[in-house]
Amino acid sequence: MNSPTIPEQPAPAPVLRRQFSLARLRETAIEWALFGCSSVSILVTLAILFVLLIETVVPFGGQLPFFGRVSLWEFFTEPRWTPTFSEKHFGVLPLVSGTILVAIIGAFVGLPLGILSAIYLSEYARPKTRAIVKPILEILSGMPTVVYGYFALIFVTPYLVQPLFHTLLGFEVDATNALSAGIVMGIMIMPMVCSLSEDAIRAVPRTLREAGYALGSTKYDVSLKVVVPAALSGIVAAFLLAVARAIGETMLVAIAAGNTPQLTMNPLKSVQTMTTFIVNTTKGDTPSGSIEYQSLYAVALCLFVMTFGMNVVSHAVMRRFREVYH
Amino acid sequence: MAKSFTNLMNDRAAAERAKGGVPNGAADPAAAGAQTHRVKVETRSLNFFYGSSQALFDISMQIPEKSVTALIGPSGCGKSTFLRTLNRMNDIVEGARHTGEILLEGINIDGPEIDVVALRKRVGMVFQKSTPFPKSIFENVAFGPRLTGVKDRRALDEIVTTCLKRAALWEEVKNRMTDSAMALSGGQQQRLCIARALATNPDVLLMDEPASALDPASTSRIEDLIFELKENYTIIIVTHNMQQAARVSDMTAFFYQGHLVEMGHTQQLFTKPREKHTEDYITGRFG
Amino acid sequence: MTRKSGIRPAEILFEAVCRAAAWSSLAILCLLVGTVMWKATGFLDWQFFTSFDSQRPERAGIWAGLIGTSWLILLTFMTAIPIGVGAAVYLEEYARDTWIVRFIRVNLSNLAGVPSIVYGILGLTVFVRMFDVFARDGMVTRLAGKHIEAIIIAGIEIPLPLGKSLLAGAFTMSILILPVIIVATQEALRSIPPSLRHASLALGATRWQTIRHQVLPAAVPGIMTGIILSVSRAIGETAPLIVVGAVGFARFAPGGIGSFKDLTTHPSGLLQAPFDKYTVMPVQIFNWVGQAQQDFQSVAAAGILVLLCLLLFMNGIAIVIRNRYQKKLRW
Numbered sequence: 047m048n049s050p051t052i053p054e055q056p057a058p059a060p061v062l063r064r065q066f067s068l069a070r071l072r073e074t075a076i077e078w079a080l081f082g083c084s085s086v087s088i089l090v091t092l093a094i095l096f097v098l099l100i101e102t103v104v105p106f107g108g109q110l111p112f113f114g115r116v117s118l119w120e121f122f123t124e125p126r127w128t129p130t131f132s133e134k135h136f137g138v139l140p141l142v143s144g145t146i147l148v149a150i151i152g153a154f155v156g157l158p159l160g161i162l163s164a165i166y167l168s169e170y171a172r173p174k175t176r177a178i179v180k181p182i183l184e185i186l187s188g189m190p191t192v193v194y195g196y197f198a199l200i201f202v203t204p205y206l207v208q209p210l211f212h213t214l215l216g217f218e219v220d221a222t223n224a225l226s227a228g229i230v231m232g233i234m235i236m237p238m239v240c241s242l243s244e245d246a247i248r249a250v251p252r253t254l255r256e257a258g259y260a261l262g263s264t265k266y267d268v269s270l271k272v273v274v275p276a277a278l279s280g281i282v283a284a285f286l287l288a289v290a291r292a293i294g295e296t297m298l299v300a301i302a303a304g305n306t307p308q309l310t311m312n313p314l315k316s317v318q319t320m321t322t323f324i325v326n327t328t329k330g331d332t333p334s335g336s337i338e339y340q341s342l343y344a345v346a347l348c349l350f351v352m353t354f355g356m357n358v359v360s361h362a363v364m365r366r367f368r369e370v371y372h
Numbered sequence: 373m374a375k376s377f378t379n380l381m382n383d384r385a386a387a388e389r390a391k392g393g394v395p396n397g398a399a400d401p402a403a404a405g406a407q408t409h410r411v412k413v414e415t416r417s418l419n420f421f422y423g424s425s426q427a428l429f430d431i432s433m434q435i436p437e438k439s440v441t442a443l444i445g446p447s448g449c450g451k452s453t454f455l456r457t458l459n460r461m462n463d464i465v466e467g468a469r470h471t472g473e474i475l476l477e478g479i480n481i482d483g484p485e486i487d488v489v490a491l492r493k494r495v496g497m498v499f500q501k502s503t504p505f506p507k508s509i510f511e512n513v514a515f516g517p518r519l520t521g522v523k524d525r526r527a528l529d530e531i532v533t534t535c536l537k538r539a540a541l542w543e544e545v546k547n548r549m550t551d552s553a554m555a556l557s558g559g560q561q562q563r564l565c566i567a568r569a570l571a572t573n574p575d576v577l578l579m580d581e582p583a584s585a586l587d588p589a590s591t592s593r594i595e596d597l598i599f600e601l602k603e604n605y606t607i608i609i610v611t612h613n614m615q616q617a618a619r620v621s622d623m624t625a626f627f628y629q630g631h632l633v634e635m636g637h638t639q640q641l642f643t644k645p646r647e648k649h650t651e652d653y654i655t656g657r658f659g
Numbered sequence: 660m661t662r663k664s665g666i667r668p669a670e671i672l673f674e675a676v677c678r679a680a681a682w683s684s685l686a687i688l689c690l691l692v693g694t695v696m697w698k699a700t701g702f703l704d705w706q707f708f709t710s711f712d713s714q715r716p717e718r719a720g721i722w723a724g725l726i727g728t729s730w731l732i733l734l735t736f737m738t739a740i741p742i743g744v745g746a747a748v749y750l751e752e753y754a755r756d757t758w759i760v761r762f763i764r765v766n767l768s769n770l771a772g773v774p775s776i777v778y779g780i781l782g783l784t785v786f787v788r789m790f791d792v793f794a795r796d797g798m799v800t801r802l803a804g805k806h807i808e809a810i811i812i813a814g815i816e817i818p819l820p821l822g823k824s825l826l827a828g829a830f831t832m833s834i835l836i837l838p839v840i841i842v843a844t845q846e847a848l849r850s851i852p853p854s855l856r857h858a859s860l861a862l863g864a865t866r867w868q869t870i871r872h873q874v875l876p877a878a879v880p881g882i883m884t885g886i887i888l889s890v891s892r893a894i895g896e897t898a899p900l901i902v903v904g905a906v907g908f909a910r911f912a913p914g915g916i917g918s919f920k921d922l923t924t925h926p927s928g929l930l931q932a933p934f935d936k937y938t939v940m941p942v943q944i945f946n947w948v949g950q951a952q953q954d955f956q957s958v959a960a961a962g963i964l965v966l967l968c969l970l971l972f973m974n975g976i977a978i979v980i981r982n983r984y985q986k987k988l989r990w
Contacts, residue, residue, distance in 0.1 A: 080753060082745075084745070086746065086837070091769070094781050163681040166680060166681040179685070185688060188895070190966060191897070192897050192941045197690075197691050199948065200956060200960075236684070264667075266670035270673070287772070301945070325779075349777065350774070353773065354772070492860065503858040505855065505859070519868060569861075
């Protein structure tokens with residue numbers, strides 16, 4: 047557009063020219079330091095894997111790892127877990143069954159409570175109600191789990207489970223049992239289920255609800271038949287995360303579920319979970335290199351794989367869920 | 373700092389005057405307005421891309437110093453993009469790239485040897501929505517000088533006072549320098565942003581629709597301010613408002629869909645535009 | 660077309676059930692706190708607050724746990740905050756969307772789902788036992804030719820391996836709360852509008868100058884809220900600390916600093932404390948619950964009340980900070 051016939055400009059001050067300076071070096075150094083901070087998280091994951099594997103699978107320091115001494119077959123099929131007895135058995139099934147028993151009971155209690163609360167809070171509740179219930183849920187989710195364990199031991203067992211199952215129905219109820227722990231576990235995971243489900247329900251576009259109402263549906267119809275199915279994958283993801291949390295929980299079960307590893311589906315009996323075994327064994331002084339010490343890592347590895355797997359699946363489900371609404 | 377800030381600014385102005393204006397031998401009437409002014413900023417065949425979509429097409433223009441150049445055109449035509457290439461603010465946008473040259477006083481500002489931080493201290497920017505820092509009024513204006521290492525309290529005081537005066541805000545805030553800048557009105561905040569930009573002692577001031585979010589009274593104060601500032605600074609202003617462009621600027625460039633349609637003396641562009649397209653826009657046939 | 664005769668009973672029932680579910684949380688909370696308070700009657704007094712533990716329930720106190728928890732929090736934050744905030748700043752302000760950054764993000768969300776006891780195992784191996792390299796037949800002993808049990812830096816004896824010390828516990832807890840701090844800081848940084856950064860950059864500030872002088876100061880309230888939330892989490896954590904050796908029954912304070920008097924008589928204990936054994940409140944509570952004597956259940960209840968009050972206090976501060984700064988900075 048313009049024909050440049052302007053004569054050459056005199057060279058301006060060299061202010062613009064980049065100079066090597068300490069300031070520039072500092073900028074780069076800071077960026078690298080911050081990158082280092084963010085890679086600490088990767089270091090942690092690698093460390094967890096390393097630590098779990100060197101005692102169980104990979105020989106390190108001239109010691110036979112756990113699975114060099116105990117066969118995988120025994121680990122997964124033997125119905126007895128007795129690492130501290132003179133006659134040692136290393137079948138992890140009792141621990142896994144204890145863990146799953148408590149987790150399933152917890153799921154039966156916590157999931158319905160959580161999902162129904164979520165539906166209420168997002169579809170029915172007035173803002174004033176939400177303003178009260180949400181903080182309560184936050185308090186419950188921030189409660190230290192020793193308190194939950196205490197509650198299960200001191201209240202749920204003697205005042206709920208025993209009166210119902212022993213006094214009324216005549217069953218044998220151990221002082222520490224899976225049922226009490228499971229009930230309180232359900233209470234513990236309910237806030238998490240509620241908040242994640244609520245997020246999923248809120249993510250359902252309003253247009254979907256409005257379409258339902260426009261067809262003459264009631265709130266009940268829209269909630270149950272339009273919104274929940276649309277939010278289903280988010281709710282499923284929430285469910286998986288909550289169960290993973292229940293599986294990884296330690297103090298609640300250590301206090302209320304008991305310390306006897308037994309392969310049973312009877313919730314009124316005392317059981318030991320994977321987490322309880324780890325925490326009770328490390329309370330004492332187990333010499334390193336011994337098979338008992340290594341069994342700690344084997345159980346921890348099993349626990350890690352279970353929870354990690356559920357977390358991965360849950361995130362995959364959530365990702366799939368998010369794509370649907372883009 | 374051996375010399376005071378004001379002295380420095382005056383020195384530079386005096387040096388510029390002493391060099392005198394280099395007559396512009398352009399036969400092109402569009403560039404005739406740069407008669408007594410040198411070219412401060414120039415682009416040559418500038419093409420700008422956001423990823424794969426092109427935002428600016430072959431823009432070549434010369435902007436004379438110590439004057440106000442207005443960029444007008446309908447929204448989305450690339451005016452702001454163009455403005456941001458002049459202080460390399462587009463560098464922070466991922467996927468932004470361009471071909472062609474951008475020159476500040478003849479130096480290509482894209483060269484790898486150019487310190488972009490120093491560039492931005494010489495080419496200041498005022499944004500459409502005023503963005504004061506959530507700090508005191510004093511700290512807002514003092515931020516720029518502090519970056520260059522000025523620590524002396526008296527030196528900072530002097531810079532801040534000078535800039536606030538030049539931005540016509542001094543009288544209103546001189547007794548509440550420690551108040552939060554967020555407590556100022558919209559028009560005051562924008563003038564504060566102008567003062568803040570002036571504090572780094574720039575040569576060029578880029579203004580992206582500085583008054584579009586303000587009421588008419590504040591707008592006219594800003595326009596007066598621009599008129600005063602052009603004595604010492606090269607100002608490039610993007611504006612939606614043609615009347616504002618007509619009031620305030622010496623040169624005007626009309627952008628349309630990423631192309632520079634026409635550029636010339638404001639007077640001439642608004643009364644006798646050469647391109648039909650320009651005339652249509654000015655008379656309101658579109659945009 | 661109108662609906663026949665009003666609302667179906669199923670609908671009323673459904674809404675009632677949902678409402679009951681939501682309000683059950685209140686009932687549960689009351690029941691929980693009520694049980695604890697009832698059990699603690701007679702045992703929660705000033706003497707409980709200020710005494711060390713004891714074989715006799717009426718003389719047992721939570722003082723050791725209070726001191727230990729305070730030390731743990733202090734040491735944990737000295738490590739976790741710089742790394743956590745630094746990581747968040749990098750991820751939000753510097754990182755481009757490359758594969759390594761995405762990997763870090765995915766990794767962080769996976770770490771948040773790892774059971775806390777696994778972190779305990781990590782801490783046990785890395786910090787407490789230090790991979791057994793300092794053991795009698797460990798790698799360092801073989802390389803150095805002698806059994807190194809401690810090093811002395813500036814007059815402080817640092818045991819090697821760290822053993823069941825406060826520092827080992829603090830490092831373990833830092834790793835545990837790191838994802839929380841990173842995510843909270845990221846959110847605080849994200850809430851700062853980009854226009855603030857643009858305004859700073861346009862004035863010729865470098866990226867770090869912009870972060871240090873404008874972005875971080877503006878994000879401080881959000882970061883502090885996140886820090887306080889992770890304090891709450893750390894205070895209540897029990898399992899990983901038991902695994903790394905927090906003591907159940909403690910009649911001492913780390914470094915020998917159990918009272919103000921101790922502080923004045925031998926202040927060097929402050930430097931020795933991080934390498935000492937310790938206990939924390941939840942571990943003491945767990946220990947009391949496991950005792951045979953019934954009265955210890957009441958002691959445990961008293962301990963729980965102290966713990967809950969502390970948590971309430973911290974969360975209250977977080978809420979106050981959040982509200983105060985939300986009013987100040989309206990973007």
